[in-house]
Amino acid sequence: xxxxxQLGSLAAMIVAFLVLAGATMTLIGSVGLVRLKTxxxxxxxxxxxxSSGMALIVLASxxxxxxxxSRPSVHEILIAVFVTLTTPVTFMLLVRAALYRDRIExxxxxxxxxxxxxxxxxxx
Amino acid sequence: xxxxxLGWAITTAQVMIGxxxxxxxxxxxxxxxxxxxVLGLDxxxxxxxxxxxxxxxxxxxxxxxxxxxxISLLGFVGTMALSKFLMRGEVIE
Numbered sequence: 001x002x003x004x005x006q007l008g009s010l011a012a013m014i015v016a017f018l019v020l021a022g023a024t025m026t027l028i029g030s031v032g033l034v035r036l037k038t039x040x041x042x043x044x045x046x047x048x049x050x051s052s053g054m055a056l057i058v059l060a061s062x063x064x065x066x067x068x069x070s071r072p073s074v075h076e077i078l079i080a081v082f083v084t085l086t087t088p089v090t091f092m093l094l095v096r097a098a099l100y101r102d103r104i105e106x107x108x109x110x111x112x113x114x115x116x117x118x119x120x121x122x123x124x
Numbered sequence: 125x126x127x128x129x130l131g132w133a134i135t136t137a138q139v140m141i142g143x144x145x146x147x148x149x150x151x152x153x154x155x156x157x158x159x160x161x162v163l164g165l166d167x168x169x170x171x172x173x174x175x176x177x178x179x180x181x182x183x184x185x186x187x188x189x190x191x192x193x194x195i196s197l198l199g200f201v202g203t204m205a206l207s208k209f210l211m212r213g214e215v216i217e
Contacts, residue, residue: 004131016133023137030144
């Protein structure tokens with residue numbers, strides 16, 4: 001269970017710090033997803049995990065694999081570029097869909113695919 | 125000694141990312157509306173991808189990197205399709 005790649009001491013400390021920092025960022029983002037109240041607030045915290053958490057863990061992976069193979073290994077850049085490009089697009093689409101649904105609910109007075117009545121759930 | 129430290133750091137990071145996946149699962153199960161559930165699903169995909177990256181660092185294999193790439197691609201397509209569905213009621217118009 002507790003296995004690790006054979007790195008030098010300085011490189012091992014750097015990789016350990018980067019991995020722990022990235023995991024902390026991801027955990028902070030997901031706890032924010034649980035704790036915030038309205039949907040428009042809840043859109044923000046997961047982007048901590050998908051920007052800085054992802055960047056720190058990808059950097060740790062780049063350092064680790066470059067030292068293990070003793071040549072530059074940058075294929076993790078693919079993940080970083082892909083996630084950085086796609087996260088804003090998906091969240092823009094999602095928030096636009098949420099705005100559309102809110103507007104329909106406000107106009108017609110009925111809820112769209114939602115079991116909670118309007119008076120219990122005014123602006124969620 | 126430092127190799128052991130690196131091993132414990134990676135294990136701790138995996139536990140923390142696992143807790144983050146639990147938070148996202150809570151938001152999927154308990155989210156009051158459909159868009160909250162979609163948001164939780166997207167967060168779950170990103171956290172799973174980061175978990176696979178830490179597995180790749182732990183074992184030193186490239187296999188996990190490809191799995192992480194596929195998972196991030198599936199998360200993007202899934203969230204996009206669900207957003208289109210919430211917007212229009214159908215995915216492909």
